[in-house]
Amino acid sequence: MEVGRNWTLEQWKKVAWSDETCFLLHHVFGRVCVRRLPGEVMAPRCTVGRRQAGGVSVMLWAMFCWKTLGPTIHVDVNLKRATYLNITADQVPMISGRGLAHTGGTLDKLESIPGFKVNQSVEQVKQILQDVGCCIVGQTETLVPADRVLYALRDATSTVDSLPLITGSIISKKGAEGLSALVLDVKFGRAALYKDLDSARHLAQALVTAGNSLGVKTGAVLSRMDAPIGRCVGNAVEVCEALECLKGRGPDDLKELVTALGGYLLWISGHSPSLEIGKNEIALKLKDGGALKKFQAMLVAQGVHEDVACSLCSDGNNNFQHMKKAAYHTDLKVQHDGTVLEIDGLALAQVLHMLGAGRTKSGEQIDHSVGAEILVDMGQQVMKGQSWIRIHHNSSELSTHHHSELQTALVIGSSNSYKTESRVAEFIPPK
Numbered sequence: 001m002e003v004g005r006n007w008t009l010e011q012w013k014k015v016a017w018s019d020e021t022c023f024l025l026h027h028v029f030g031r032v033c034v035r036r037l038p039g040e041v042m043a044p045r046c047t048v049g050r051r052q053a054g055g056v057s058v059m060l061w062a063m064f065c066w067k068t069l070g071p072t073i074h075v076d077v078n079l080k081r082a083t084y085l086n087i088t089a090d091q092v093p094m095i096s097g098r099g100l101a102h103t104g105g106t107l108d109k110l111e112s113i114p115g116f117k118v119n120q121s122v123e124q125v126k127q128i129l130q131d132v133g134c135c136i137v138g139q140t141e142t143l144v145p146a147d148r149v150l151y152a153l154r155d156a157t158s159t160v161d162s163l164p165l166i167t168g169s170i171i172s173k174k175g176a177e178g179l180s181a182l183v184l185d186v187k188f189g190r191a192a193l194y195k196d197l198d199s200a201r202h203l204a205q206a207l208v209t210a211g212n213s214l215g216v217k218t219g220a221v222l223s224r225m226d227a228p229i230g231r232c233v234g235n236a237v238e239v240c241e242a243l244e245c246l247k248g249r250g251p252d253d254l255k256e257l258v259t260a261l262g263g264y265l266l267w268i269s270g271h272s273p274s275l276e277i278g279k280n281e282i283a284l285k286l287k288d289g290g291a292l293k294k295f296q297a298m299l300v301a302q303g304v305h306e307d308v309a310c311s312l313c314s315d316g317n318n319n320f321q322h323m324k325k326a327a328y329h330t331d332l333k334v335q336h337d338g339t340v341l342e343i344d345g346l347a348l349a350q351v352l353h354m355l356g357a358g359r360t361k362s363g364e365q366i367d368h369s370v371g372a373e374i375l376v377d378m379g380q381q382v383m384k385g386q387s388w389i390r391i392h393h394n395s396s397e398l399s400t401h402h403h404s405e406l407q408t409a410l411v412i413g414s415s416n417s418y419k420t421e422s423r424v425a426e427f428i429p430p431k
Helices: 081-088 105-110 122-131 147-158 163-176 199-213 236-246 252-268 275-288 290-301 306-312 345-357 400-409
Strands: 017-025 056-064 073-075 092-096 133-138 182-186 217-224 232-234 330-335 338-343 371-374 387-391 411-415 423-428
Touching: 073 163, 081 423, 092 105, 092 163, 092 252, 105 133, 122 133, 122 290, 133 236, 133 290, 147 163, 163 199, 182 199, 182 290, 199 217, 199 423, 217 252, 232 345, 232 411, 236 290, 236 371, 252 275, 252 423, 275 290, 290 306, 345 371, 345 387, 387 400, 400 411
Parallel strands: 092 133, 182 217
Antiparallel strands: 017 056, 056 073, 217 423, 232 371, 330 387, 338 411, 371 387
16 A cells, blocks of 8 residues: 555554455355366366255445444445445434433424334334434334333333433443444433432443443533523424524524534544534534435435425424414513523423323323423513413413412523523543
């Protein structure tokens, strides 16, 4: 290799090596084998009789570099340029769960999109990854089946916040996904399972240790969740807000968290030379529509009608057009002038849970249309009588208890008391 003759060790560490190998089944191709010396013509002692077995082979492709071993992939077709580019493209599978207690579930949110199927067989998951490059699915009878049972029981046994069960649940799914790199978002604050930074860090370190012990390069981000992320809480409303983010819009704190998580993953997986460059690359994909296009393809691959997916992902579309709408909307008013100091995300989640957005026990149906839109920002100056939140609900009216709980979630005070904080508190590197 003339080009690398004078390369340093650090330069060679950046090289990825790959090769394909054909393995014969039954040791033969199914042909008649002949060994013949010069001048010999089909002498009986030089021939081997026909065999019934044979005629089948498999082609395997693999890659390795200084830092890691890549997966071994069965290639069903000739390894041409298009096939090579397809199998070397990054694939991002996600096995997720449903809502537990007041926390929302990714699968519940996605099922608010008409036609979206979270239950996919292993073969279907592989096909979606090959065709699209990403998928979000749930546990099945054959895909992390034990976690499927334990996940359902944690809520019923009041062990939602058990550190060993959380660690086992998360890492078992990630191990089944066959990942090479992983970044976990571990939240802390009033609306999270862990209320303070230290306990969240303890969980994050357990997850990072477990992930790396499985050979997955695992890091974590500790993010604040006292107030809701973005301006929406619920199922359909959060999907609509996520679509806004994918269209390059959406709340700043949501975009901050998305670019931090994505940028960190690009960095630790070796796809970006630094965290900042990785974050910029993610921000560019949100701005240029690349992320939205990929999400649209995933929707179609997982059962959403092509016209619906196209409509949801079009720039001028009303995102609620295809979602189930709540029968009633109720706006709550600010009680006095001042600055928005706090919005208690836990209080909002608990009220929405009572209104049907969450489940009390495993297997219960939820109401995807129930949710909340926050109409003010943290640190914003507000006036008495101004609407600060809109509740989407299907009961004819909110109860006095609901009103009281929601109003206590909003804390108004002096602007001198407000402190701006980043959503991201800390990065935990792979071990």
